[in-house]
Amino acid sequence: MSIASATLAKDSAVRASVQRTPAALILIGLAWIIFAVVLLLPLYIVVTQGLQRGLDVFWNAISEPDAISALKLTLLATGISVPLNLVFGVAAAWCVTKFEFRGKSLLITLIDMPFSVSPVVAGLIYVLLFGSQGVFAPFLQAHDLQIVYAVPGIVLATIFVTFPFVARELIPLMEEQGTTEEEAARLLGANGWQMFWHVTLPNVKWALIYGVVLCTARAMGEFGAVSVVSGHIRGMTNTLPLHIEILYNEYNIVAAFSVAILLLAMALVILLLRQWSESRLSRSLVRDDE
């Protein structure tokens, strides 16, 4: 037996013996219990409660007009806020990572700000600006415009709570990649957009997708901020999470959980996409290292 394979065998033997120590087994068991009780049981409840009266009841709950209009509004708010925050994320990451300037760390802190603001406060600030006692109230009334308690308010609140997601994923990666590849592209005669499309974008592709996935999940599921600015008008300013709240407060538990199944399915898709983009991201990082 060669020395290398001998050490390898010894190594795996050591690792196996470490894994079978009572402490390791107890910890693994504990992790399974935490996983089952904290993470899995709530999902089990959603599915069983939503389907307890059968598929017909489930189907009726998710296909009634109010649910459909809530779904449409959710998709609209997501469809507007995600692209806007995507463009912002790329621009912010670009200026923060490719250039050095004063006040940079303050800028990064401010970009992160919406993460630490309570969703209810996020809704409140738009009510104070555009509500009936708000700063812009006279202007809005004069032009017969409605922002809060209408669709624009919901879109604004969604943009606010999902604001940093893309920027946050891009900044650390682009910081690490530096500027050498872009400089090379420029010196070889590429113009700014060519450099961006052919050099920068391929380098950050997976982090970008990851950020968009996280942003989409939060945009579709946001409750607190949207709840404050929505006014809860059925069929008008109701998103799917708000629809769930209304059904639940009307003791229409089965319907509430039926709609919840829809959002749970979305969350599972998001997790799968996340897993996929993250594995691609780490693979491309490993390739870069070689």
Add this chain to the structure above:
Amino acid sequence: MSHRTSPVIPGFGLTLGYTISYLALIVLIPLGAMLIYSLQMTAEQWWSLISSRQVLFSLKLSFGTALFAALLNGVLGTVLAWVLVRYRFPGRRIIDAMVDMPFALPTAVAGIALTSLYAPNGLIGSLFPFKIAYTPLGITLALVFVTLPFVVRTLQPVLADIPKEIEEAATCLGARPLQVFRHVLLPSLLPAWVTGFALAFARGVGEYGSVVFIAGNIPLKTEILPLLIVSKLDQYDYKGATGIGVLMLAVSFVLLLLINLLQRRLQPQN
């Protein structure tokens, strides 16, 4: 403003201008408007609002439950992160992927699911002789669910970066497992642990969707701070809502600065 090194990289003015304008439009101006709006109150009015019985109670409740939940996650999250990084066992990949579930699942869904689970006739609630849902304990458990990923995800990369050889060396030199943990692992894990704890705490203080269902919202019993803002708004008490909002904003800004400071201290180790 000057910018560095490579004059060949374009787009500084464009991207910085766009970033600052968008940031101002969506975040800074609305937040600033709230601060200006709050100036309609005198300091004494603000103080009497904050020190009213209802607000003080909600303040204690929100901070207390967020603190307990973050501490509990400090333990549960450490176990999960440790096991996921150090051991290979059946189901590891599933658990690893599902740790992010609370981030992906809309909070309202989590809220109604946890309420059914811990309600007196629920799957877990019925096992206990005392009430869990509609009490501070229920609020804490909801926050545990929502903030679990923070501790796990901040600890995982740091744990993976600690070379096993260091522990083995300590063991060879005669350290017992607890001594290895205390003197070798703890010092390098602590900054990440505190960061995860602070992230979980900050989220817990402001959390609304998952808590509002399980709390039951009984004044002076289970009324959390964000809910107080909502109920003031429902009564068209804009000033009251703003007063509490400014307080929460100040708290979250302090926590954010603390987290950023900690993360900067984390970086050299990575």
